[in-house]
């Protein structure tokens with residue numbers, strides 16, 4: 001049973017898919033990225049961003065736009081090919097790719113043949129070492145031809161945007177998606193050989209009741225999702241103008257959001273799933289994410305919680321972020337400008353941050369807290385953080401033992417707020433992040 005302490009959740013905090021977060025990125029010299037690529041060794045992961053969707057949802061905070069102009073898609077894919085080639089040329093021989101994630105947007109907004117061609121480019125430019133392939137898919141536009149591509153390329157992990165099964169919520173978020181459509185997607189992907197199937201669900205949606213949420217959780221379990229990401233809807237219309245289409249007065253308040261997050265946690269934790277952090281869940285036995293959590297090998301990267309242990313992630317496409325131990329580098333966000341830069345054969349990373357030794361240390365503490373609920377701070381950091389930890393410790397949400405900080409089970413929904421104590425870049429007045437729950 002969680003207890004709601006509004007004063008501890010008052011401050012918006014980042015999701016910490018990196019530290020420092022993307023909010024701290026500044027203009028960087030392109031040579032930094034080139035040098036980081038040239039110094040890369042061993043196994044790497046790739047992320048390819050497809051910023052297109054056939055239909056745009058009102059709530060969406062992702063970098064994506066409508067896939068309604070064939071020419072725009074074609075020139076974007078040509079630019080991606082160019083970027084893949086330019087990056088591959090910088091990497092030393094011997095670098096092997098062991099994981100490729102396709103995200104967006106909706107990668108299935110491009111045609112199956114275009115996707116085959118994109119994969120062929122990756123295959124010809126990199127040394128692929130039997131990589132784990134994963135993809136984000138919009139179930140509304142998942143055709144039989146697309147399922148065939150999933151099977152043909154051996155994509156073993158897929159994530160479907162499901163959000164909610166409640167028709168009135170779907171109406172309110174501009175995403176009409178009958179259950180049939182999800183059932184068809186699940187059946188087709190299973191037949192295509194997908195072993196790990198994730199559902200993205202959301203709470204805190206306009207007009208959503210506790211019953212609506214519970215019904216969606218049940219349907220998700222019955223449909224056999226291996227993983228669930230239960231996101232709290234982040235309403236930040238000053239950053240994401242398309243969210244102005246959402247009726248603010250129909251949004252659940254923070255106390256209700258808290259109760260919804262708790263309902264989700266309690267439901268999945270008692271129905272055969274391993275909790276990953278407080279809002280992700282995975283089935284033990286088969287799913288690698290559950291295994292990583294149980295074995296203490298869980299990591300966090302730009303895609304959220306992951307079992308991918310590679311230290312280098314190279315991002316392709318507009319807004320994609322690359323991560324190296326000493327550098328975070330982000331590509332041009334605007335897809336038009338990205339196309340221009342990449343088609344000229346230039347590397348598209350133009351913003352980012354050099355990670356100092358202190359950034360890496362604090363980043364490791366934040367990652368461990370979010371992934372394992374426990375971290376060794378060291379004497380100096382413990383001394384510095386102790387006053388800010390006090391409200392959490394006093395309420396039984398966290399405990400400290402010499403240099404160790406542990407987030408207690410009741411403290412799970414406060415994990416991001418506790419992690420934020422170690423974030424030196426956090427601006428007290430900042431309103432750019434979403435609520436921690």
Ligand SMILES: C[S@@+](CC[C@H](N)C(=O)[O-])C[C@H]1O[C@@H](n2cnc3c(N)ncnc32)[C@H](O)[C@@H]1O
Pocket residue numbers: 053059060061062103104105106136137138139159160161162163200201202231232233234235
């Ligand atoms: C790239 S999409 C998933 C794949 C595909 N585009 C789809 O929607 O079916 C990323 C996910 O981010 C989540 N998301 C998007 N905007 C959000 C917001 N404002 N707050 C919380 N989660 C959000 C949704 O759950 C969505 O499924």
Ligand code: SF4
Pocket residue numbers: 052053055056057060061062064104105106138161
């Ligand atoms: S939620 Fe998915 S389908 Fe909807 S606009 Fe965002 S990326 Fe596209």
